Amino acid sequence: MSATNTKSDTAQSHDNHGHHPSLAHHFVSLEQQHEANILGMWMFLVTEVLFFGGLFTAYTVYRLKFNTMFQEASNQLDITLGCLNTVVLILSSLTMAMAVRSAQIGKTKQILNYLGATAILGLMFLGVKYFEWKHDFEIHLVPKANFCWDYAKERRKEADHHEKDKPFVSKLIGKFVGHHEEHAPPSAAEIAKDHKNPESQQARIFFVLYFAMTGIHALHMIIGFGLIAAVAYWASRGTYGPEYYTPVEVLGLYWHFVDIVWIFLFPLLYLLGAHLGAGH
Amino acid sequence: MSAHNSANVEAHAGHPHHEPASLVVYFSTFSALMILTILTIWAGMQDFGALNTPIALGIASFKAVLVVLFFMHVLHSSTLTKLTIFASMYFLGILMVFTLADYLSRGWTGQ
Amino acid sequence: MSAINLDRRVVGEAASTHEATPKPATNYLNHETTIASWLLTLDHKRIGLLYLVGISLMFVLGGAFAGLIRLELMTPKGDLLTGDVYNKSFTAHGVVMIFLFLIPSIPAVLGNFLLPIMIGTKDVAFPRLNLLSFYVYAAGGVFLALALLLGGVDTGWTFYTPLSSTYANGNVMVAALGVFVIGFSSILTGLNFVVTIHRMRAPGMTWFRMPLFVWAMYATSLIQILGTPVVAITIALVGFERFLGVGIFDPRLGGDPILFQHLFWFYSHPAVYIMILPSLGVASELVSTFSRKGVFGYHIIACSSIAIAIFGFVVWAHHMFTSGLSQYAAMVFSVLTFSVAIPSGIKVFSWLATMYKGSVSLASPMIFFFGFIGLFTIGGMTGLFLSTLGTDIHLHDTYFVVAHFHYIMVGGAIMGFMGGIHYWWPKITGRMYNETLAKISAALIFVGFNFTFFPQFFLGYMGMPRRYHEYPEELQVLNVLSTVGASVLAIGYLTPGIYLPFSFFFGKKAPKNPWGATTLEWTECESPPSPHNFDHNPPVYDHVYDYSTLNKEAAVVSH
Ligand code: HEM
Ligand SMILES: [Cu+2]
Numbered sequence: 001m002s003a004t005n006t007k008s009d010t011a012q013s014h015d016n017h018g019h020h021p022s023l024a025h026h027f028v029s030l031e032q033q034h035e036a037n038i039l040g041m042w043m044f045l046v047t048e049v050l051f052f053g054g055l056f057t058a059y060t061v062y063r064l065k066f067n068t069m070f071q072e073a074s075n076q077l078d079i080t081l082g083c084l085n086t087v088v089l090i091l092s093s094l095t096m097a098m099a100v101r102s103a104q105i106g107k108t109k110q111i112l113n114y115l116g117a118t119a120i121l122g123l124m125f126l127g128v129k130y131f132e133w134k135h136d137f138e139i140h141l142v143p144k145a146n147f148c149w150d151y152a153k154e155r156r157k158e159a160d161h162h163e164k165d166k167p168f169v170s171k172l173i174g175k176f177v178g179h180h181e182e183h184a185p186p187s188a189a190e191i192a193k194d195h196k197n198p199e200s201q202q203a204r205i206f207f208v209l210y211f212a213m214t215g216i217h218a219l220h221m222i223i224g225f226g227l228i229a230a231v232a233y234w235a236s237r238g239t240y241g242p243e244y245y246t247p248v249e250v251l252g253l254y255w256h257f258v259d260i261v262w263i264f265l266f267p268l269l270y271l272l273g274a275h276l277g278a279g280h
Numbered sequence: 281m282s283a284h285n286s287a288n289v290e291a292h293a294g295h296p297h298h299e300p301a302s303l304v305v306y307f308s309t310f311s312a313l314m315i316l317t318i319l320t321i322w323a324g325m326q327d328f329g330a331l332n333t334p335i336a337l338g339i340a341s342f343k344a345v346l347v348v349l350f351f352m353h354v355l356h357s358s359t360l361t362k363l364t365i366f367a368s369m370y371f372l373g374i375l376m377v378f379t380l381a382d383y384l385s386r387g388w389t390g391q
Numbered sequence: 392m393s394a395i396n397l398d399r400r401v402v403g404e405a406a407s408t409h410e411a412t413p414k415p416a417t418n419y420l421n422h423e424t425t426i427a428s429w430l431l432t433l434d435h436k437r438i439g440l441l442y443l444v445g446i447s448l449m450f451v452l453g454g455a456f457a458g459l460i461r462l463e464l465m466t467p468k469g470d471l472l473t474g475d476v477y478n479k480s481f482t483a484h485g486v487v488m489i490f491l492f493l494i495p496s497i498p499a500v501l502g503n504f505l506l507p508i509m510i511g512t513k514d515v516a517f518p519r520l521n522l523l524s525f526y527v528y529a530a531g532g533v534f535l536a537l538a539l540l541l542g543g544v545d546t547g548w549t550f551y552t553p554l555s556s557t558y559a560n561g562n563v564m565v566a567a568l569g570v571f572v573i574g575f576s577s578i579l580t581g582l583n584f585v586v587t588i589h590r591m592r593a594p595g596m597t598w599f600r601m602p603l604f605v606w607a608m609y610a611t612s613l614i615q616i617l618g619t620p621v622v623a624i625t626i627a628l629v630g631f632e633r634f635l636g637v638g639i640f641d642p643r644l645g646g647d648p649i650l651f652q653h654l655f656w657f658y659s660h661p662a663v664y665i666m667i668l669p670s671l672g673v674a675s676e677l678v679s680t681f682s683r684k685g686v687f688g689y690h691i692i693a694c695s696s697i698a699i700a701i702f703g704f705v706v707w708a709h710h711m712f713t714s715g716l717s718q719y720a721a722m723v724f725s726v727l728t729f730s731v732a733i734p735s736g737i738k739v740f741s742w743l744a745t746m747y748k749g750s751v752s753l754a755s756p757m758i759f760f761f762g763f764i765g766l767f768t769i770g771g772m773t774g775l776f777l778s779t780l781g782t783d784i785h786l787h788d789t790y791f792v793v794a795h796f797h798y799i800m801v802g803g804a805i806m807g808f809m810g811g812i813h814y815w816w817p818k819i820t821g822r823m824y825n826e827t828l829a830k831i832s833a834a835l836i837f838v839g840f841n842f843t844f845f846p847q848f849f850l851g852y853m854g855m856p857r858r859y860h861e862y863p864e865e866l867q868v869l870n871v872l873s874t875v876g877a878s879v880l881a882i883g884y885l886t887p888g889i890y891l892p893f894s895f896f897f898g899k900k901a902p903k904n905p906w907g908a909t910t911l912e913w914t915e916c917e918s919p920p921s922p923h924n925f926d927h928n929p930p931v932y933d934h935v936y937d938y939s940t941l942n943k944e945a946a947v948v949s950h
Pocket of ligand 1: 549663664666667709710728729731732735770771772773774775777778779783786787788792795796799800804
């Protein structure tokens with residue numbers, strides 16, 4: 001080991017690698033820069049795991065305490081839309097992986113196409129989420145704003161009853177364009193009474209966590225759009241190729257992570273009460 | 281420690297970048313993820329009693345592993361990357377297990 | 392082997408003599424002088440100095456609140472401050488000292504300055520992120536300042552629910568937002584360091600050739616990465632609860648306040664190691680240099696830093712023994728807490744063994760080291776009283792706890808910081824300070840500190856609870872003693888605030904290696920270093936603390 005470094009070689013650091021336009025001055029080689037950036041992203045993802053981990057821990061604790069009500073509350077969520085979003089997001093992971101691959105093999109045009117596809121799929125995901133949240137609001141499931149557990153349960157029962165015999169496709173379309181019959185919103189007194197009910201309180205904790213988790217997840221996707229735009233801009237200027245594609249890969253890691261979070265959120269939030277059946 | 285050293289040396293030595301993965305890998309991963317999604321929904325509709333959540337989490341973890349190994353290229357990444365992922369899981373585990381150690385044993389009075 | 396080392400040394404010498412030309416040396420301080428070149432710098436050394444200014448201001452601010460607290464406690468009656476103002480003072484004191492001073496102190500100042508140099512590279516892996524981290528820190532500071540200006544916060548630095556989420560008056564959310572933001576600054580620094588250490592080491596700089604300070608920074612950074620996000624999300628949840636009135640932690644709404652404590656201490660116990668580990672790293676450098684002897688048990692000290700970082704994550708509930716924690720969990724956490732003392736003990740004994748038969752010199756950084764080792768040991772030992780379940784029921788939330796953690800955080804961490812600043816000052820500024828004044832200041836701090844905090848062990852033992860502005864009359868003598876000690880302590884801290892800046896302008900020029908140390912920042916860098924640290928790839932030796940080469944060189948030079 002002792003003879004590792006007898007030469008004090010300034011040559012190495014300046015000659016071989018110094019000329020690639022994307023190489024920052026404090027790195028010796030593109031390879032070192034690449035490795036550093038990838039590791040940096042992984043370290044960031046570690047912080048993300050623990051950031052979401054705090055939420056998952058809170059979820060676990062309350063899930064243990066209020067198991068029954070959590071299942072009932074979960075049953076208010078729309079599995080069809082949750083499933084649709086799962087598919088959309090996994091698809092976007094595939095297109096993201098393809099974008100990275102295109103960069104590795106030097107197809108600039110393809111990078112842009114795949115990034116575009118990823119962004120569109122991501123937007124679709126948020127679009128579906130928007131309709132879900134809108135619906136939650138309409139049936140009084142949003143804590144603080146208008147939460148009223150009894151009311152929400154009634155609405156859900158009604159809707160299930162109405163739609164029982166409709167074909168799947170028209171049900172699905174109804175989720176986006178359907179017109180909901182007007183109902184008298186619950187009165188302030190009803191809401192106040194509802195809030196004293198322990199069942200409502202427990203269901204509300206579920207919904208607090210639901211909104212916190214899906215909201216923070218959605219925030220990550222929105223940040224992802226910004227990153228996609230930046231990488232797409234540089235890609236369009238021909239920055240990336242087999243020599244240098246680090247930012248594309250880093251972006252990919254981020255996007256896949258966001259996907260993974262959803263892979264866990266989906267069963268924990270949507271499928272928890274699925275076995276209770278519709279309209280329970 | 282030797283893994284770290286070699287990772288560092290590698291970083292300096294300027295090895296060629298990884299070969300891009302083949303399309304087959306990506307599309308099989310995607311198909312597997314789709315199948316598992318269907319599986320998890322089906323499983324969610326059944327009532328396995330106490331096993332509901334373990335099954336759901338098991339499938340989700342399997343899906344996550346697929347994404348990590350193939351989409352995120354960890355299968356061919358350095359030991360350090362693998363260690364990093366392991367560490368994040370390990371400390372998340374500590375957070376959960378030790379917190380639950382309190383909640384699950386609240387009733388034990390020791391008398 | 393030593394022959395080889397000598398060879399290398401000659402190469403190094405040649406390079407540096409070649410460079411020592413008569414033209415005025417450019418260094419990182421004078422190569423650019425505009426304000427923008429400081430505020431927008433990407434140089435890790437300058438960013439370190441920006442942080443030094445920031446944390447020094449915060450230290451003064453936090454100290455002012457400490458002064459208020461001690462003045463109030465001179466007398467048993469609450470005659471200077473009302474209960475409310477008193478609560479706000481100790482909250483401000485704790486929040487400023489912990490989040491704005493102590494957590495960034497050594498990592499962001501000395502770590503930023505030294506870590507890249509010590510492992511022989513030009514900069515940290517992500518210089519822009521490094522600068523961003525400073526501004527995120529500053530933004531967090533602005534939020535906290537805002538919270539103070541708007542009237543303060545009275546929850547204590549721990550932000551316990553449901554006090555913070557439901558009952559507290561004041562600007563809890565502004566302060567919490569500040570803490571949240573600063574957390575990200577801390578994460579960015581930690582992330583940067585971990586990647587730098589893994590990926591930027593000079594050729595030949597293997598893990599076990601790194602200085603122990605770098606090991607300590609590595610362990611600290613791991614905690615920053617793993618722990619901080621949890622407290623961030625916890626604070627966010629408190630924010631949801633307070634803004635939206637939804638019950639996550641509020642028992643009236645079905646929530647569980649103890650969950651907050653779990654999540655909070657999962658970060659905040661490891662966070663106390665964010666504060667002390669860097670000091671332990673500094674101590675290892677000091678003891679080696681000023682004993683002219685390699686650190687005893689180098690490997691085990693390096694590993695014990697990592698062990699502390701890991702063990703630190705499994706002891707958090709020792710802050711919750713009286714909260715309604717299950718008895719089983721309390722027992723487990725009590726046992727695990729004892730285990731943390733082992734790596735700390737290993738370090739202390741190794742330092743003692745390093746001095747044994749070394750040639751110990753009493754330069755001022757070493758005086759700080761002596762203070763450090765004594766105070767840290769007392770702090771650690773009293774931690775064991777508190778980890779003992781039965782004793783803690785009596786001592787929890789009394790002044791005993793206050794004394795315990797001040798012995799570690801002030802006696803240990805700040806002494807180490809002072810020692811580090813004095814040790815590396817010649818490198819950072821290129822100037823020597825007044826050695827006599829430095830020694831006096833170290834002595835004042837040591838004496839003042841003990842007068843301030845030792846009586847608090849007795850006060851706590853006699854049952855004086857923390858966080859009250861009044862107390863029974865029979866406790867006055869000890870309290871007055873404590874306040875008097877605090878005044879001495881304040882003088883001790885203010886003195887360096889005078890002679891250090893003075894030396895920056897008027898001090899004697901510092902030689903390259905005034906202490907005869909062996910790490911790269913002394914052997915390969917000028918004082919102050921050039922903008923890119925090294926002009927050539929620094930040679931790396933088998934053992935970082937190898938004084939034999941240095942001694943031989945000294946012999947060669949004196950011929
Ligand atoms: C040998 C290692 C240590 C042990 C065994 C230990 C043990 C403890 C215990 C059991 C408590 C809880 C006391 C109570 O509230 O009833 C405590 C409190 C505390 N310790 Fe330590 N400790 C150790 C090291 C440290 C270090 C290194 C630091 C900081 C750098 C530190 C800072 C604190 C703080 C800040 C508190 C009080 C927090 C609060 O309630 O505001 N401790 N320690
Ligand atoms: Cu602790």
